[in-house]
Amino acid sequence: MTPHSSRTRFLYFIFFVLLFISAAPFILLYSMGYNWGKNFSLLKTGGIYVYAPQNGVDVYVDNKLDNTTSIFQHSILVKDLRPNQYTIRVTKTGYLDWKKTVPVKEEKVAEVYPFLIPANIVTTSVPQQIHSTNSTTSVLVVNSEYKNLIALFATSSKPKISTALTVSTSSTSSALLTLPSIESKKVVVEKDGNILHALWQGGVEDTPFYFCISASTCAKDFLVYSAASIGTFDFYPNRNDVVLVATGPKLTVVELDKRPPQNIVELYTSPTGENLDFRVVDNDTVVVKEGKKLTKLSLVYAGQ
Amino acid sequence: MSQNLPYTQSPYFHIGRASELENKSDRLLYRFLEMVPALLSWGTILGSIILAYFVPVAAAIFIIVFDLYWLLKTAYLSLHLYNNWKRTRHNTSVDWHVMLEPLKYEDIYHMVILPFYSESYEVVSKTIEAISKVDYDLKKMIVVLAGEAKAGDHAELVAERATKEYGNLFGHFFVSIHPAGLPGEMPGKGSNITYAAQQTRIHVLDKNSIEYKNVLVSAFDIDTVAYPKYFLCLTWYFLTAEKPYQSSYQPIPLYNNNLWDAPALSRVVAGSGTFWQMAQQERPDKLVTFSSHSINFDTLHKIGYWQTNMVSEDSRIFWNAFMAYGSDYYVVPLAYPVSMDANLASSFWQTLKNIYKQQRRWAWGSENVPYILFNFIKNKSIPLNKKIRITFVQLEGYWSLATNPILILLLGWLPVIIGGRNFNQTVLSYNLPYITQNLMILAMSGLMFSAFVFWTFLPEMPQYYGRGRKIFMFFQWLFVPVTIFIFGAIPGLDAQTRLFLGKYMGFWVTPKHRGKATQ
Numbered sequence: 001m002t003p004h005s006s007r008t009r010f011l012y013f014i015f016f017v018l019l020f021i022s023a024a025p026f027i028l029l030y031s032m033g034y035n036w037g038k039n040f041s042l043l044k045t046g047g048i049y050v051y052a053p054q055n056g057v058d059v060y061v062d063n064k065l066d067n068t069t070s071i072f073q074h075s076i077l078v079k080d081l082r083p084n085q086y087t088i089r090v091t092k093t094g095y096l097d098w099k100k101t102v103p104v105k106e107e108k109v110a111e112v113y114p115f116l117i118p119a120n121i122v123t124t125s126v127p128q129q130i131h132s133t134n135s136t137t138s139v140l141v142v143n144s145e146y147k148n149l150i151a152l153f154a155t156s157s158k159p160k161i162s163t164a165l166t167v168s169t170s171s172t173s174s175a176l177l178t179l180p181s182i183e184s185k186k187v188v189v190e191k192d193g194n195i196l197h198a199l200w201q202g203g204v205e206d207t208p209f210y211f212c213i214s215a216s217t218c219a220k221d222f223l224v225y226s227a228a229s230i231g232t233f234d235f236y237p238n239r240n241d242v243v244l245v246a247t248g249p250k251l252t253v254v255e256l257d258k259r260p261p262q263n264i265v266e267l268y269t270s271p272t273g274e275n276l277d278f279r280v281v282d283n284d285t286v287v288v289k290e291g292k293k294l295t296k297l298s299l300v301y302a303g304q
Numbered sequence: 305m306s307q308n309l310p311y312t313q314s315p316y317f318h319i320g321r322a323s324e325l326e327n328k329s330d331r332l333l334y335r336f337l338e339m340v341p342a343l344l345s346w347g348t349i350l351g352s353i354i355l356a357y358f359v360p361v362a363a364a365i366f367i368i369v370f371d372l373y374w375l376l377k378t379a380y381l382s383l384h385l386y387n388n389w390k391r392t393r394h395n396t397s398v399d400w401h402v403m404l405e406p407l408k409y410e411d412i413y414h415m416v417i418l419p420f421y422s423e424s425y426e427v428v429s430k431t432i433e434a435i436s437k438v439d440y441d442l443k444k445m446i447v448v449l450a451g452e453a454k455a456g457d458h459a460e461l462v463a464e465r466a467t468k469e470y471g472n473l474f475g476h477f478f479v480s481i482h483p484a485g486l487p488g489e490m491p492g493k494g495s496n497i498t499y500a501a502q503q504t505r506i507h508v509l510d511k512n513s514i515e516y517k518n519v520l521v522s523a524f525d526i527d528t529v530a531y532p533k534y535f536l537c538l539t540w541y542f543l544t545a546e547k548p549y550q551s552s553y554q555p556i557p558l559y560n561n562n563l564w565d566a567p568a569l570s571r572v573v574a575g576s577g578t579f580w581q582m583a584q585q586e587r588p589d590k591l592v593t594f595s596s597h598s599i600n601f602d603t604l605h606k607i608g609y610w611q612t613n614m615v616s617e618d619s620r621i622f623w624n625a626f627m628a629y630g631s632d633y634y635v636v637p638l639a640y641p642v643s644m645d646a647n648l649a650s651s652f653w654q655t656l657k658n659i660y661k662q663q664r665r666w667a668w669g670s671e672n673v674p675y676i677l678f679n680f681i682k683n684k685s686i687p688l689n690k691k692i693r694i695t696f697v698q699l700e701g702y703w704s705l706a707t708n709p710i711l712i713l714l715l716g717w718l719p720v721i722i723g724g725r726n727f728n729q730t731v732l733s734y735n736l737p738y739i740t741q742n743l744m745i746l747a748m749s750g751l752m753f754s755a756f757v758f759w760t761f762l763p764e765m766p767q768y769y770g771r772g773r774k775i776f777m778f779f780q781w782l783f784v785p786v787t788i789f790i791f792g793a794i795p796g797l798d799a800q801t802r803l804f805l806g807k808y809m810g811f812w813v814t815p816k817h818r819g820k821a822t823q
Contacts, residue, residue, distance in 0.1 A: 003586045016380045031739050033731030205725045215324045
């Protein structure tokens with residue numbers, strides 16, 4: 001047996017070259033977002049990237065189910081969308097739906113980062129005193145958990161926030177930072193009277209998508225929320241595009257996103273109508289203070 | 305060297321490095337050519353990174369097209385691998401006595417040169433023992449045990465013991481001890497086997513009036529084990545070659561001596577080398593001699609034996625002959641295996657270090673690039689189209705070794721990381737990792753055939769291993785993305801960079817270690 005003749009090998013080579021020449025344009029055009037329309041016309045398409053870091057999240061595009069997240073896939077890329085406006089709706093059992101209308105441009109991908117709030121918030125009262133378990137007679141002792149949580153609300157201490165964030169209250173040459181504000185990864189939310197503004201302190205190239213009404217139209221700051229009275233405010237755990245705002249007797253979750261609709265959810269209302277204060281304790285818990293009463297709110301669906 | 309081959313008289317014929325050239329412009333030219341492989345490789349890698357930063361769309365398009373090219377190249381080479389696998393299976397089963405019946409081969413001698421340095425007697429004796437069991441008239445075998453004086457008494461003791469044990473089995477058993485520090489020589493296999501061949505010519509061939517043209521020289525490594533029919537097969541290919549005295553003869557290197565004892569990474573690297581050689585055997589116009597190879601003694605003598613002033617003497621001997629014969633020189637693929645050692649040391653980490661060093665030494669074969677290009681400029685007898693084709697093949701070969709794994713493994717995501725916000729908002733940036741990943745998965749599926757080929761060549765498993773080890777022989781191929789990078793691209797870049805900087809490598813002897821099975 002001898003090797004194939006040079007002619008046979010040349011034919012093999014030509015075959016693969018032709019395969020390469022014919023496949024490359026198709027793969028490239030597909031990669032760039034081109035698709036086939038009627039009459040074999042080439043259509044430019046765009047996409048929407050939905051990042052929902054939980055399993056079992058259904059993603060709807062204009063009310064049609066597109067995909068569901070799983071343990072292996074926390075993000076969904078909705079592809080082959082003709083340039084237009086699309087409504088993304090995200091649902092999960094036990095959580096409130098989240099919705100956003102997103103413009104899609106050709107060869108571009110718009111991003112959305114839904115946040116899911118449990119439909120029924122589990123509240124747990126934190127008593128000031130508890131019965132001692134050590135003695136044979138029932139004696140009320142100070143609840144150490146209450147003591148630790150109430151310390152967060154001491155007037156001299158700053159709001160307790162997650163370790164990813166820093167509080168910025170020192171004055172600088174920038175007038176912006178003289179207002180009460182919070183900052184996370186160069187996103188600043190400041191309160192000016194009864195209005196919350198979001199400001200981007202990073203470079204133009206790195207402007208977060210939620211500061212942009214479209215891929216090419218971005219703002220350095222925008223109005224986030226206004227209410228009759230705004231008290232304490234802080235970033236939602238692990239997010240720098242969602243804030244918790246105390247407005248009188250209500251605790252409200254407010255989305256930072258210039259694109260409509262802005263998602264605003266009332267998380268908790270004081271049953272006594274008392275003005276409330278709050279602190280974020282950890283990734284899943286917020287503690288609300290009404291007078292001397294402390295209540296813990298769980299941000300996770302109880303059935304999970 | 306021969307007056308009949310005028311180019312062998314050229315001062316450029318046996319050049320080892322730029323500093324050996326007396327003429328300043330020749331020296332500068334050669335020095336520049338030594339830089340070419342690294343310039344191409346580093347230029348590609350750095351250029352891709354710069355492109356990913358400044359023009360990420362172009363970089364993304366380039367990497368997608370490149371991955372498609374890689375996929376199709378893998379398929380193309382797999383086709384050749386399949387063809388050679390069929391030929392090798394045929395050649396290992398055919399009756400070579402029947403094949404040789406119409407041919408006169410009684411006068412054909414086989415000189416087997418076995419260079420050794422510090423290897424143990426056990427390693428040396430296994431190789432000689434295998435030769436003693438070949439199916440060929442042992443009276444026509446000339447076994448040359450080539451030791452190094454630098455190894456001290458060890459060489460003498462091994463040679464003495466081998467002579468005592470095996471000397472009477474062969475027509476001729478000759479021991480040569482290569483003196484240390486001969487002027488103009490670099491210590492290594494090339495200088496050792498050249499000395500041995502010259503001494504054998506004087507003390508065996510001339511003394512016994514054996515015609516040089518009737519002698520086939522096989523330059524083995526000390527761990528090269530010839531299968532029983534090897535020399536019959538070699539004889540047949542020699543006698544039926546179109547130009548037997550203008551051809552080298554190349555077997556397929558299998559690394560079966562200690563395969564079951566070597567770790568998986570070592571087996572994968574060894575197997576990958578075998579597959580590459582098998583694919584190249586189906587493209588004889590691109591084949592160059594590698595490691596253990598054979599050549600007619602008359603030809604060897606005419607071209608002045610192997611170069612003694614450089615490392616990659618196994619491939620250089622082909623290029624010497626190619627230049628000497630004005631490109632009318634060929635490699636005949638035998639599609640028949642010889643068995644050698646896979647890398648195995650006393651510890652796992654030492655094994656990995658040895659694999660890296662060995663791969664780097666093989667990648668040092670890029671020192672042939674300046675030799676080829678320089679002699680193409682000086683040698684007017686070679687047709688231009690051949691020069692262009694060979695230049696492209698050689699440059700592409702060393703370029704792809706050093707860059708392709710890096711391009712595939714790193715650049716699939718680099719534009720996304722450094723391409724900036726505008727690029728990251730494009731459909732292309734989202735599709736890039738997905739498309740490149742799928743193309744590579746398709747390319748990896750070709751490994752299934754490679755795993756099958758590897759399986760068919762496995763030697764018998766030692767009894768002290770369980771069935772699990774055999775099953776793992778299939779799954780070990782999942783390490784390929786690791787091995788082509790760490791033991792392919794990185795040593796390739798390492799070697800080319802050293803050549804670029806003029807930090808010439810010396811010859812590194814791969815330590816031979818046999819595990820439980822072969823001791």
